[in-house]
Amino acid sequence: MGLLDFAANIGRKLFDREEEAGSKIQSHIEDNNPGVENLSVEVKDGVAKLSGEAESAEALEKAILMAGNVEGISEVVADAVDAPESGAVVEYYEIKSGDSLWKIANDHLGDGNRYPEIFEANREVIQDPDLIFPGQKIRIPKDVESQMA
Numbered sequence: 001m002g003l004l005d006f007a008a009n010i011g012r013k014l015f016d017r018e019e020e021a022g023s024k025i026q027s028h029i030e031d032n033n034p035g036v037e038n039l040s041v042e043v044k045d046g047v048a049k050l051s052g053e054a055e056s057a058e059a060l061e062k063a064i065l066m067a068g069n070v071e072g073i074s075e076v077v078a079d080a081v082d083a084p085e086s087g088a089v090v091e092y093y094e095i096k097s098g099d100s101l102w103k104i105a106n107d108h109l110g111d112g113n114r115y116p117e118i119f120e121a122n123r124e125v126i127q128d129p130d131l132i133f134p135g136q137k138i139r140i141p142k143d144v145e146s147q148m149a
Contacts, residue, residue: 018045021048026041035055090141094135095136104140
């Protein structure tokens with residue numbers, strides 16, 4: 001499963017009918033705006049198509065994750081979002097049953113006490129560090145990982 005592919009049967013439930021999905025997901029992203037302006041979201045057959053202008057590659061990544069981690073969305077297409085090229089290398093991680101941010105930090109950063117770094121890198125995607133769910137995708141920036149001692 002790549003960054004733009006998601007498990008449609010899991011995630012935050014934001015809509016009941018696909019006709020309302022675009023506006024609900026757009027509001028969800030705008031309410032926790034990661035840095036995307038003039039955002040528009042269209043959903044058809046479980047595919048969310050984003051358009052707008054992102055202030056950074058990180059903002060675009062977060063908007064994609066926010067849309068994809070919604071129940072009923074199986075793919076996110078963001079070709080119509082203008083964003084600067086990313087200079088950072090980012091790892092995407094799919095949360096598994098039994099995971100916690102502490103465990104993910106321990107496995108990926110070498111120290112579970114560094115879980116706030118992962119939370120901060122996903123603040124718009126993860127509302128509460130104690131409420132993550134299997135199948136949810138998050139980002140682990142390589143620059144965070146490179147700080148390992």
